[in-house]
Amino acid sequence: MLGPSFFARPPLVCARDLIGLDLVWGPCHGRIVETEAYSAIGDEACHTFSRKSTRDFLKRHTPGTAYVYLNYGMHWLFNVLVKGGGGDQDGFVLFRALEPTAGLARMRRRRGNATDRALCAGPGRLTQALGIDERVHGRDLCGSGTHGIVESKSPKPAVLADLRIGITRSAELPWRFLAADSPFVSVRATARAQKL
DNA sequence: TTCCAGATCTTA
DNA sequence: AAGATCTGGAAC
Numbered sequence: 001m002l003g004p005s006f007f008a009r010p011p012l013v014c015a016r017d018l019i020g021l022d023l024v025w026g027p028c029h030g031r032i033v034e035t036e037a038y039s040a041i042g043d044e045a046c047h048t049f050s051r052k053s054t055r056d057f058l059k060r061h062t063p064g065t066a067y068v069y070l071n072y073g074m075h076w077l078f079n080v081l082v083k084g085g086g087g088d089q090d091g092f093v094l095f096r097a098l099e100p101t102a103g104l105a106r107m108r109r110r111r112g113n114a115t116d117r118a119l120c121a122g123p124g125r126l127t128q129a130l131g132i133d134e135r136v137h138g139r140d141l142c143g144s145g146t147h148g149i150v151e152s153k154s155p156k157p158a159v160l161a162d163l164r165i166g167i168t169r170s171a172e173l174p175w176r177f178l179a180a181d182s183p184f185v186s187v188r189a190t191a192r193a194q195k196l
Numbered sequence: 197t198t199c200c201a202g203a204t205c206t207t208a
Numbered sequence: 209a210a211g212a213t214c215t216g217g218a219a220c
Contacts (some may be wrong), residue, residue, distance in 0.1 A: 002208075047206095050206085050207070050208095051206065051207075052206095052207085053206075053207095068207095069204095069205085070203090070204065070205065071204095072202080072204080073202075073204035073205070074202070074204075076205055081202035
């Protein structure tokens with residue numbers, strides 16, 4: 001299980017390094033194939049830009065804490081707090097897509113029997129498949145043996161950096177990270193995606 | 197492939 | 209009162 005030191009690094013580094021690792025959520029497991037970085041400094045799309053409550057959350061919690069919120073009134077979105085040091089390297093990583101590897105029957109039940117490819121392809125679908133909601137907000141992802149992130153046996157995939165999805169502010173930043181060639185991402189890489 | 201409703205929270 | 213890190217279904 002990854003410890004707090006993994007999350008004591010800047011959002012861009014964490015978001016990139018999470019690609020290819022395994023998210024373990026009770027009996028449900030999945031390989032992380034898509035993330036986005038959000039920075040507390042210089043990023044108007046980060047909740048810290050407009051929300052005092054999020055700035056307070058960042059101050060009061062340790063790296064590796066889950067940050068979960070409701071979007072568009074109906075989708076839970078699952079992030080992890082990262083603190084790269086000094087306050088100017090802090091932020092969040094949003095989990096956007098998984099390649100499901102275990103507990104697929106359970107995920108299908110929660111997802112209305114979606115196809116395997118659509119089970120966790122998208123931040124709202126991912127939380128629905130895993131049963132993540134407000135109860136997970138503030139939970140330490142480094143503190144249990146059953147809910148967190150582990151190294152994967154399979155080799156690290158090639159990683160691409162592309163524009164983030166669905167945002168209007170700071171939309172030009174290439175802070176979405178994807179496993180190249182994975183069919184389990186929510187939106188495939190565009191022509192301007194950069195190899196890392 | 198494109199469009200749009202749906203439902204709730206936070207902030208201004 | 210406005211806008212939001214989205215999804216599924218319907219219309220083309």
